[in-house]
Amino acid sequence: MTQRLPPSLTPLDVALAALLQGVDPLAPVELPLAEAAGCIAAGISSLAAYPRHNIAAADGWALRANDLVGASSYSPLLLTDAPAWVEAGEAMPAGCDCVLDADAVEMSGPLMQVLTEGVPGQGVTRAGSDIGERTSIELEGRPVTAATLLLARVAGVEQLSVRRPRLRLVNVPGATATAHLIAEIARAAGLDVEMHEAGTRAAASIAEALDHSACDLVVTIGGSGVGRHDAAVIALAERGEVLAHGLALQPGRTAAVARLGRVPAVALPGSPDHALAAWFALVLPLADRLSARQPRRQITLPLSRKIASSVGIAEIVLLAEEHKTWRPLAVGEWPLQAIARSDAWLLIPGNHEGFAAGEPADAYLMRE
Known part of the structure; x- marks a missing residue:
């Protein structure tokens, strides 16, 4: 059976709302400092004074x-x-x-x-000059950084309370490079990643790899299109419920959102640009909800030139910072070199016609 896109695409906000419905923040876990890097902190840590003496x-x-x-x-x-x-x-x-x-x-x-x-x-x-007595680090909802770990180590803290979503990443054969890209950015975002590969591109083989018993979210890479050998969405339907397939999102049109029991799942396209765009639009908000992350920081700069967008389609634009402006690098389709050169990304909602040259734009950094 060949999977098909519906005659009308699902708006991004509708698909995202369906994906996030019923998803609550995970319970905190205590992790050694070496494992807590990049995770989202789940509390306030009180530190002893440092140095303890002059x-x-x-x-x-x-x-x-x-x-x-x-x-x-x-x-x-x-x-x-x-x-x-x-x-x-x-x-x-x-x-x-x-x-x-x-x-x-x-x-x-x-x-x-x-x-x-x-x-x-x-x-x-002097004693207490680096860390005062009973100093509290208000980390709740923020990523654990190298500077945070430095304070914890010198203060003698051995573990931090964090939320770290467990991601089961299923690579459909033929999308290995994209799967490694997503795995790397997922780990950088503080997720605990387990990578698996389906034996073949057949729906039964993909479904067999969709074991969601020990994870908090499932992401498949590849096989979400309408080609003769694309069967990831069929496999998700066999193991659970497909909430939407075919999104009004560019790049990322063939992405899908699903639920495997209570575990949310996202099918990302095999193409790196479409997968990355769908990751930004769907998986990051899901991971942020699970980890109770505070809103991601946006950088506001004027655009160096106009960006036109089609009404009804949410578009993600790659940007480069240039002379204190955002210069658009790619809209719609992203060459790999544009991904490598980009500093930020901008989501244009489906009801927005774009931006005029010089208009301020709120963009998310590619690397925080």
């Missing part, structure tokens, strides 16, 4: 600033006791409040003399 910020001699008043190369201060040498990161000796460079202290036989004054706090990182 430490040297540089290698040098630990001294007390008040003892060095008047010291200079013309009037060296003779030391009665040898100062302590500290390395960066080491605890400051009791009574010392500054660190002088190595050449600020001169050794002449058994005698040591200081050639410069010091200032309290010079070369010292």
Whole structure:
């Protein structure tokens, strides 16, 4: 049986609403820091003060600033006791409040003399200066970044509470390059990705790979068109319910949304540009709902030239930032080189006729 598109395409907002219906945020899980990177945080973390005591910020001699008043190369201060040498990161000796460079202290036989004054706090990182006592990091709904992990590590936190949707990615033979693209951007978005490949392009083989028992969403790659060997949507219908196939979306017209039991599913086309557009329009909102992510940040810049759009079709435009404007790179069909060069993407709703040159446009960054 050959799958066919309906005579009229489903509006993007209708398909997305059907896909998101009944989808709630996942329960948080505790993950080690190394696994939490990129995931969406599920709470507020309280951190202990760091550093816990004054430490040297540089290698040098630990001294007390008040003892060095008047010291200079013309009037060296003779030391009665040898100062302590500290390395960066080491605890400051009791009574010392500054660190002088190595050449600020001169050794002449058994005698040591200081050639410069010091200032309290010079070369010292004070206790609690990096992280104050009982500091809270308000991460709820935000991606865990490298900077977040740095704070957690130095404060001694070993795990973070996050929401990480489990994605079962099913590659239909013939779309391997696209499947790897989607897997990579899914992992970057904080999803836990399990990649599987159907044995053949036949509906029965694809359906066999649609095991949704241990995942939160299913995405198929390829086989969603109307070719003789396209059977992904037929397979979704065999295992569950197809909510819409054939969307008023360009690129991405042959994408489909479905439900396998309670698990939402999206069939992405095998072409990289159509798959990526449907990922932006359908899967990202779904992943954001599951992970309770805060709204994605948009960057507003004027367009360097006009963008015309067909009413009734939602279109996604690739943009490059150029001289503080958005320059359209591709509309409708996306050459692969345009995908590689793009900085952002812009969704033009189906009821919108486009944008005039110079008009501000709110775009999402390709890489956050």
